[in-house]
Amino acid sequence: MTQHQIVIIGGGSAGIATAASLLKRQRGLDIAVVEPSDDHFYQPGWTMVGGGIFQAATTRRSMASVMPSGVTHIKGAAASFQPAENQVTLADGRTIQYKMLVVATGITAAWDAIPGLNETLGSNGVTSNYRFDLAPYTYKLAMGLKKGRAIFTQPPMPIKCPGAPQKAMYLSCSNWEKIGILGDIDVQFHTAGPSLFGIKEYVPPLMEYIKRYDAQLNFGSKLVAVDGPNRKATFAQTDADGKTSQTVLDFDMLHVTPPQRAVEAVAKSLLADATGFVDVSPKTLQHTRFANVFGLGDGCNTPNSKTAAAARKQAPIVAVNLLSVLNGAAATHAYDGYGSCPLTVEHGRAIVAEFGYGGKLLPSFPWDSTKPRWLGWQLKANFLPWLYWNAMLKGREWLAAPLERHTD
Known part of the structure; x- marks a missing residue:
């Protein structure tokens, strides 16, 4: 058995950013990050790989290179949690005890939930920007298609980056438009949801691109099976009467967006709510029953959009609140539900959607955020990747420092 002052489960964007934000506030903390992978990925970049803008290699770095100095990397995966004993058990049987626990496990892509999908991914015209190794195939397919039908899917919520399924469509359509073959392609978007986007202010400008690309929208339509060799997709269509x-x-x-679910080890634990996600206060991100546990990122049950931008805002909140609790005080700061989705509607233009709890618009820039802009594209293509690697993962909290104090 090993012991650490603070144990962080997950070395993704949320976990690494939290470790960095903690050390920014208090050097010398005994922090361990539990993470099985040797690689760390900038997942928001995979949409750009699928659109032919980024090379996949630029979205991957070694885990060692992003692990903050002084943090212990425990290579392994959490298998179970014993919060009453302040303990985590790993898949290989090792146990770790903690004073404070941060759960940043993310969300699991359930590729196996769609019969026939796993067997054909990466071949027979079936792809997904939700995997590092498949995003280049998205671009290869798009550029190799001269005519026919291209289908893009979105499963029921929750999913990470809810705008990514349609971004794959927009960038493919923009490529087809540029080379003059868009009119020869039957573009279809099938979403299990009732609307194109969850924040109503952004729907009208997105609909302009749906019209421009002559894409067919199918609401209440869920992919339920794939026959890759015969190139057939089966959808369950739910009408207005149910x-x-x-x-x-x-x-x-x-292009398939996989159904997504809570990480099994979390879902089976006392840390989970009825949906399987870590049960935390939507403001303080402190666990509702175990005061020395915090959760953030895609794996917690806060009602915000699951994006890297959300994790960037949440990490400093967790850091300041965790240290307050560690020192015997109460959690002091609140998360406002901020999330952001730069919707790349065409090559060279993006709509930078920024919003918080309840769909409240939370723009960071002095412009109408519902308009597609060249500056929005520059933000997505150039600034945000730089911000991720050089600020978010290093505890530099530009535009993310916790300001709002928790008062209720």
Whole structure:
């Protein structure tokens, strides 16, 4: 058994950013990050890889290179949690005790939930920007397609980066438009949800691009099976009366966003709510039952959009609140639900959607955030990757420092 003052489960964006923010405030903390992977990925960049803007290699760095100095990297995966004993058990049987625990496990892509999908991913025209190794195939498919049907799917919530499924469509359409073949391609977007985007102010400008690309929208439509060799996709279509029927469509290109679920070790633990996600206060990010536990990122149950931008805002909140609790005081600061989604609607333009709890718009820039802009594209393509590697993962909290105090 090993012991650490602070144990962080997960070495993704949320976990590394939290470790860095903690050390920014108090050097010398005994922090361990539990993470099985040797690689760390900038996942927001995979949409740009699928659109032909980034090379996949630029979105991957070694875990050692992003681990903050002084933090112990425990290579392994959490298998179970014993919060009453302040203990975590790893998959290999090792146990770790802690004074404070941060759960940043993320969310699991359930590729196996769609029959036939796993067997055909990366071949037969079936791809996804939700995997590092498949995003280049998205671009290859798009540029190799001259005519036919291209289908893009979005499963029921929750999913990480809810704008990514349609961004894959927009960038593919923009490529087809540039080379003059868009009119020869039947573009379809199938979403299990009732609307194109969850924040109503952004729907009208997005609809302008749906019209421009002549894309067919299908609401209440969930991908339920894939036959890769025969290039057929089966959808369950739910109508306004709640009746469901199945439709089988031929495709030449199928971009799949996988269903997503809570990490199993968390879902089976006392840390989870009924949905399987870490049960935390939506403001303080402190666990609702175990005061020395915090959760953030895609794996917690806060009602915000699951984006890297959300984790960037949450990490400093967790850091300041955790240290307050560690020192015997109460959590002091509140998260406002901030999330951001730069919607790359065409090559060279993006709509930078920024919003918080309840759909409140939270723009960072002095412009109308519902308009597609060249500066929005520059933000997505150039500034945000730099900000991720050089600020967020290093405890530099530009535009993310915790300001709002928790008062209720």
